[in-house]
Amino acid sequence: MLKLYGFCVSNYYNMVKLALLEKGLPFEEVQFFSGQSPQVLAISPRGKIPVLGVEQGFINETSVILEYLEHAHPGTALLPAEPFQRAQVLALAREIELYIELPARACYTEAFLGMTVPQAIKDKTREDLLLGIATLARHGRFAPYVAGDGLSVADLYFLYSVPLACGVAKKLFGLDLLAELPAAQALLERLEQNPNVQRIAADKEACMPAFLEMVNSKK
Numbered sequence: 040m041l042k043l044y045g046f047c048v049s050n051y052y053n054m055v056k057l058a059l060l061e062k063g064l065p066f067e068e069v070q071f072f073s074g075q076s077p078q079v080l081a082i083s084p085r086g087k088i089p090v091l092g093v094e095q096g097f098i099n100e101t102s103v104i105l106e107y108l109e110h111a112h113p114g115t116a117l118l119p120a121e122p123f124q125r126a127q128v129l130a131l132a133r134e135i136e137l138y139i140e141l142p143a144r145a146c147y148t149e150a151f152l153g154m155t156v157p158q159a160i161k162d163k164t165r166e167d168l169l170l171g172i173a174t175l176a177r178h179g180r181f182a183p184y185v186a187g188d189g190l191s192v193a194d195l196y197f198l199y200s201v202p203l204a205c206g207v208a209k210k211l212f213g214l215d216l217l218a219e220l221p222a223a224q225a226l227l228e229r230l231e232q233n234p235n236v237q238r239i240a241a242d243k244e245a246c247m248p249a250f251l252e253m254v255n256s257k258k
């Protein structure tokens with residue numbers, strides 16, 4: 040059986056978890072924390088989560104795991120078969136990751152964990168997030184899903200990155216990133232109605248106290 044290594048507070052972990060649930064694939068969740076110990080690095084070469092355990096070994100990097108699942112289990116497709124449409128979905132997912140997720144991530148510790156991020160990093164994040172959201176507004180179709188009329192890998196990145204980026208922008212810069220993108224807001228509301236998304240949110244809420252305790256013990 041497929042094994043999903045990680046913990047349910049992680050947004051990347053939850054992207055893969057949603058893909059597995061949407062595809063209806065049986066999988067086991069293995070609680071596994073990121074780190075640099077030899078035990079962790081034996082499973083995840085950069086010490087990050089998630090990792091997918093398959094019959095032959097481990098697969099790391101969310102985008103690669105998602106592509107693997109698509110090739111290995113095409114059933115409920117999250118990537119179009121047609122090459123141009125597939126490229127559009129992958130480009131949208133990559134844009135969300137590079138231009139929204141990663142700039143926002145640089146400020147997660149201040150926005151969500153009460154730590155302090157240097158001003159120069161916050162300035163860069165603000166600038167990058169505005170460019171990232173403008174990119175999404177330009178390229179996303181929101182018809183009603185990010186890349187068109189069906190749920191795709193782009194929606195996984197959208198759902199688990201954009202709300203966190205909005206949280207960073209609101210808390211640190213007083214900005215509403217989706218103010219001029221009502222279709223994106225509407226899509227978030229639609230996705231939140233999905234039973235698999237609700238299950239993941241409930242699992243995350245249940246994990247949160249232990250996660251915060253762990254973070255606080257390292258401060």
Ligand SMILES: N[C@@H](CCC(=O)N[C@@H](CS)C(=O)NCC(=O)O)C(=O)O
Nearest residue numbers: 049050051073087088089100101102
């Ligand atoms: N490029 C990785 C990023 C995954 C990632 O950043 N995971 C976070 C948890 S949400 C993590 O492992 N953080 C620990 C660290 O950066 O050391 C992927 O796509 O899977």
